[in-house]
Amino acid sequence: MRYLRLHCNELSPSRIGPAMKRIALSFAIVTHALSVAVCAQVAEPARTWIADVTIISPERLDRIEIGNVLIENDRIIRVERGTGAKAPAGATVISGKGRYLIPGLIDSHVHLASTPGIGVSQDESKAKMIGEYLAQMPRSFLYFGYTTLIDLAVFDRGVLNDFRKSPQHPDLYDCAEPLPLANGYPMSFAPPEVRFKVFSNFIYDARQAGKIPPEYKAEDHTPAADVARVKRAGGICVKAHFERGFGLDRNLPVMTPELYAEVRKFASAASLPLLTHANSFEAQKFATAGNTDVIVHGLWNWGALDARPELPPDIKALLDDIVQKKIGYQPTIQVMQGLRAYFDPGYLKLPAMPKVVPKALLAWFNSPEGQWFKAEVGEEGAPDAAMSAGFERGPIRRVHQVVAYLAGKDANLLFGTDTPSSPTYGNVPGLNGYLEMQQLQKAGMSLAQILKAATISNARMFKLEGDIGTIEPGKLANLVLLRQSPLENIAAYDSIDTVWVRGRAMARDVLAADANK
Numbered sequence: 001m002r003y004l005r006l007h008c009n010e011l012s013p014s015r016i017g018p019a020m021k022r023i024a025l026s027f028a029i030v031t032h033a034l035s036v037a038v039c040a041q042v043a044e045p046a047r048t049w050i051a052d053v054t055i056i057s058p059e060r061l062d063r064i065e066i067g068n069v070l071i072e073n074d075r076i077i078r079v080e081r082g083t084g085a086k087a088p089a090g091a092t093v094i095s096g097k098g099r100y101l102i103p104g105l106i107d108s109h110v111h112l113a114s115t116p117g118i119g120v121s122q123d124e125s126k127a128k129m130i131g132e133y134l135a136q137m138p139r140s141f142l143y144f145g146y147t148t149l150i151d152l153a154v155f156d157r158g159v160l161n162d163f164r165k166s167p168q169h170p171d172l173y174d175c176a177e178p179l180p181l182a183n184g185y186p187m188s189f190a191p192p193e194v195r196f197k198v199f200s201n202f203i204y205d206a207r208q209a210g211k212i213p214p215e216y217k218a219e220d221h222t223p224a225a226d227v228a229r230v231k232r233a234g235g236i237c238v239k240a241h242f243e244r245g246f247g248l249d250r251n252l253p254v255m256t257p258e259l260y261a262e263v264r265k266f267a268s269a270a271s272l273p274l275l276t277h278a279n280s281f282e283a284q285k286f287a288t289a290g291n292t293d294v295i296v297h298g299l300w301n302w303g304a305l306d307a308r309p310e311l312p313p314d315i316k317a318l319l320d321d322i323v324q325k326k327i328g329y330q331p332t333i334q335v336m337q338g339l340r341a342y343f344d345p346g347y348l349k350l351p352a353m354p355k356v357v358p359k360a361l362l363a364w365f366n367s368p369e370g371q372w373f374k375a376e377v378g379e380e381g382a383p384d385a386a387m388s389a390g391f392e393r394g395p396i397r398r399v400h401q402v403v404a405y406l407a408g409k410d411a412n413l414l415f416g417t418d419t420p421s422s423p424t425y426g427n428v429p430g431l432n433g434y435l436e437m438q439q440l441q442k443a444g445m446s447l448a449q450i451l452k453a454a455t456i457s458n459a460r461m462f463k464l465e466g467d468i469g470t471i472e473p474g475k476l477a478n479l480v481l482l483r484q485s486p487l488e489n490i491a492a493y494d495s496i497d498t499v500w501v502r503g504r505a506m507a508r509d510v511l512a513a514d515a516n517k
Helices: 025-043 127-143 157-165 206-211 223-232 257-269 281-289 313-324 334-343 359-365 369-377 384-408 431-443 447-453 456-461 490-494
Strands: 047-055 065-072 075-081 092-095 100-103 105-110 146-151 171-174 238-241 274-277 479-482 496-501 504-507
Touching: 047 479, 105 456, 127 146, 127 157, 127 359, 127 496, 146 496, 157 171, 223 257, 238 257, 257 274, 257 281, 274 281, 281 313, 313 384, 334 369, 334 384, 334 431, 359 369, 384 431, 431 447, 431 490, 447 456
Parallel strands: 047 092, 047 100, 105 146, 146 171, 238 274
Antiparallel strands: 047 065, 065 075, 100 479, 479 496, 496 504
């Protein structure tokens, strides 16, 4: 039987040596028969036939029909529109009758090494809860149909490696380490004595030579050197920043146009899209003038124009430039909603919360200690209702207006959530994406635009369209089966039946944090 554990091509007649030829004929016949049977089992692809399902693929929304999809191993092999086709021999048949099949969703802005609601100083005391959260996190994204994630700033490669080893997990890509300017955002959040180790791919700023430890040499931290490190680490994008700061971290150093042009130059040379953190009018003008590929936040900070009730002409002109240049745009409205969550008594009571957050962590969120970040976000003495209304009247209103304008111009809108955007429990995996979709619809994006942003548009921007983003032969079998049409109701994204990642089917119920509890 040892021979049956060899590779099938090692059992082929052409590979049989003289010693094997001297084996008794009868034994050879038996061995050959057994080997053929085993090889047949090994060679036979795993097949799934999704039958009589309404196929909604974003590249052809003008032709939505009932049909069938054949998966072999990890790929889509055949897409047949029309009824009456028979399932291929040996295929597992999944009835899609009355169901809707879409490509797996792509969240192109996550930060997996951060735990919602827990600050860096609390990590050690909350180790058990963090471990439970990290174990559940991949399933929580899948629970809401996210089969592909892109981590924009890698600070702990071990967390990403463990994520990829999880029994059930989305596909994961990353931008490797970001390129912050020395002592700028987000380096400023780390104490000076450790920030250069934490953000080791920083850009050297000659204007700050006296504030950079002498062991770091300018020639090792040029845009060329930093982009090269991203490429060597397997990053699929380059993340830069333009942020003056907020709260206690104001008046931070930012890149000059000349330095940013160098980042742009070397990102292009490496064939990596350039993403820029920018949420203010000034920052988005800077990134647009520098020809960024993606702006990774909505425009909720209008600066001196904040109080204007309508979109000012200057902001419209900027948005027109973004549309004309086809710059990708991630609204990330849930960044603001994630802060507002501390003043919304209904947030932690959402029915989906126990599906995506482990029981112990959710209980801690509801405790006085778990509310610690509320003091960081709120104003002393201000009632919750007043704080909540302030978010709605201010940054959330402004970003909604911007999204409405861009949607009306059919801009290159991309879906990303920034999960979690800060130490807030208002950005939990999976559910945060569903809430972002609700906000995008409320802001003015059509259901078709939302579907495209979370599938084909993301895939194209990050150069993944050869594998994902549509339902076509040859693509990876990353798929989501829904009970409702996502072109009729945003609630369809909470009506998931089954999720496939690389051909592997997962029923939604088994992905929940409270499954089998």
